[in-house]
Amino acid sequence: xxxxxxxxxxxxxxxxxxxxxxxxxxxxxxxxxxxxxxxxxxxxxxxxxxxxxxxxxxxxxxxxxxxxxxxxxxxxxxxxxxxxxxxxxxxxxxxxxxxxxxxxxxxxxxxx
Amino acid sequence: xxxxxxxxxxxxxxxxxxxxxxxxxxxxxxxxxxxxxxxxxxxxxxxxxxxxxxxxxxxxxxxxxxxxxxxxxxxxxxxxxxxxxxxxxxxxxxxxxxxxxxxxxxxxxxxxxxxxxxxxxxxxxxxxxxxxxxxxxxxxxxxxxxxxxxxxxxxxxxxxxxxxxxxxxxxxxxxxxxxxxxxxxxxxxxxxxxxxxxxxxxxxxxxxxxxxxxxxxxxxxxxxxxxxxxxxxxxxxxxxxxxxxxxxxxxxxxxxxxxxxxxxxxxxxxxxxxxxxxxxxxxxxxxxxxxxxxxxxxxxxxxxxxxxxxxxxxxxxxxxx
Numbered sequence: 001x002x003x004x005x006x007x008x009x010x011x012x013x014x015x016x017x018x019x020x021x022x023x024x025x026x027x028x029x030x031x032x033x034x035x036x037x038x039x040x041x042x043x044x045x046x047x048x049x050x051x052x053x054x055x056x057x058x059x060x061x062x063x064x065x066x067x068x069x070x071x072x073x074x075x076x077x078x079x080x081x082x083x084x085x086x087x088x089x090x091x092x093x094x095x096x097x098x099x100x101x102x103x104x105x106x107x108x109x110x111x112x
Numbered sequence: 113x114x115x116x117x118x119x120x121x122x123x124x125x126x127x128x129x130x131x132x133x134x135x136x137x138x139x140x141x142x143x144x145x146x147x148x149x150x151x152x153x154x155x156x157x158x159x160x161x162x163x164x165x166x167x168x169x170x171x172x173x174x175x176x177x178x179x180x181x182x183x184x185x186x187x188x189x190x191x192x193x194x195x196x197x198x199x200x201x202x203x204x205x206x207x208x209x210x211x212x213x214x215x216x217x218x219x220x221x222x223x224x225x226x227x228x229x230x231x232x233x234x235x236x237x238x239x240x241x242x243x244x245x246x247x248x249x250x251x252x253x254x255x256x257x258x259x260x261x262x263x264x265x266x267x268x269x270x271x272x273x274x275x276x277x278x279x280x281x282x283x284x285x286x287x288x289x290x291x292x293x294x295x296x297x298x299x300x301x302x303x304x305x306x307x308x309x310x311x312x313x314x315x316x317x318x319x320x321x322x323x324x325x326x327x328x329x330x331x332x333x334x335x336x337x338x339x340x341x342x343x344x345x346x347x348x349x350x351x352x353x354x355x356x357x358x359x360x361x362x363x364x365x366x367x368x369x370x371x372x373x374x375x376x377x378x379x380x381x382x383x384x385x386x387x388x389x390x391x392x393x394x395x396x397x398x399x400x401x402x403x404x405x406x407x408x409x410x411x412x413x414x415x416x417x418x419x420x421x422x423x424x425x426x427x428x429x430x431x432x433x
Contacts, residue, residue, distance in 0.1 A: 037396035038338075060186040060399045062222055062253060068296045077222055077253040080186065097296035100249050103339045105296050 030054055033106065035063050035078070035098075040106035047088045049110050054085040063104065068095040172281040175203055175210040175240070176326070176414040178363030179383035181250065182231045183221035188386035188399035189407060192221075193230060198432050199384040199413050200238045209240050210415070211280065216363035216381060217248025217291065217328030219264075223255070228263060247274060248328040248364060249291040257292055275306050277313050283418055283425075284317055286310065288327035290342045300329030300342035300364075307344065311351045322357040322418060322425065330362040332371055332378045335391035340365050349376065359416065359425045365397070367410075368429045379427050382412035409433040 031051055034041045036058040047053055055078070057063050062077040065084050071094055075084035088110040098104035180196045189195060203210065220227035235243065245264040247257055261274050270276040274289045288310070290300035302310075314323070325331065331348065334340040342348075352358045358376040366388035371378045386399045387410035394400065402410060412431035419426075 038398065039396070059396070060184075060188065062250070064253075066296075079222060095296065099294055100253065101339055102294040102296055102298045103337070 044107040046109040172418040178216040178381040179218040181385035183227035192385040212242035218250040223253040326361040338397040381414040
């Protein structure tokens with residue numbers, strides 16, 4: 001399956017595309033998902049294709065961001081204050097979870 | 113004595129009142145004991161203080177340590193290496209050393225090689241050299257447990273993701289892995305391959321063989337809302353139903369909880385690193401910060417003793433204060 005959400009960055013140091021389309025006009029917009037108390041907030045986030053999505057971990061516990069259907073590259077374990085960024089690709093609904101604490105789930109809706 | 117509670121149950125488990133009483137003690141960080149057999153009324157600290165030795169009738173004594181989280185340095189405990197050392201000091205102070213240790217997972221906080229190295233370095237100070245491991249989810253964060261298996265499970269010739277069994281003094285020990293390939297929305301998981309192995313592993317054993325199962329995440333539904341349970345543990349326990357004595361030792365939840373169901377005793381151990389809240393008492397199960405003077409009373413280890421001819425093993429927890 002093609003990578004539909006693409007691009008990855010750690011600690012905002014770099015951003016590199018893994019393939020798929022990047023729309024320059026929207027790519028600077030940041031959508032943030034806060035990880036706190038073992039939950040993704042907001043639990044469902046709607047973005048436009050080409051926008052970046054960044055998760056930041058505020059817990060004293062490591063968390064991961066993993067696509068349920070393996071539709072985008074998974075994060076490594078994010079320690080406290082660490083971030084993970086992807087760039088939204090093709091429109092669709094993407095569910096993800098924390099592979100360390102699988103009760104933690106979230107959804108990204110990518111619109112055109 | 114005021115610093116522990118002792119119950120002695122042969123078969124039928126613990127009554128509700130006793131359990132609640134135990135919970136209350138555990139909640140205040142004091143020691144409690146639930147015993148199915150004999151010898152449950154002496155803590156490690158008492159044995160060390162008295163300078164005595166374990167009664168000769170003890171056929172096997174081993175220790176469970178858990179959740180060292182080496183590398184953790186947040187408010188809940190800024191020096192987890194030190195508290196791990198203290199736990200080992202307690203073991204070394206036992207006049208009759210345990211036969212071996214069991215570590216029920218989360219050696220490290222972030223699966224970093226240097227965290228494992230620190231753990232191994234500190235563990236060298238332990239006089240008891242024989243240690244059996246099962247991984248926690250913190251030990252297999254980025255590589256599916258490859259590094260962990262190479263380092264801790266090679267000598268036991270672990271199968272699959274790291275499960276294995278061995279015999280000591282007539283007791284059959286089974287180390288299980290329930291922290292890998294977790295599914296979205298789910299709990300800990302053993303998986304078909306491991307369950308099939310387990311069924312075959314115990315097939316030839318007599319029903320009077322005492323069984324000890326150890327795994328990281330509890331094999332009973334402690335609090336599924338926080339992920340404190342294992343989705344397919346019922347199937348595993350089904351294979352163990354015919355045995356007269358089954359003791360299940362888990363970590364993961366950083367507190368002592370116990371449940372007795374028929375011939376099966378479920379028990380979770382304290383961490384040597386930091387406490388976690390009682391089920392449902394906090395917004396999340398994350399590390400719990402307590403006043404510094406209370407910390408060591410909420411950390412600890414578990415001593416397990418087996419006497420031939422007794423149906424159940426005695427499980428004794430002691431804290432590090």
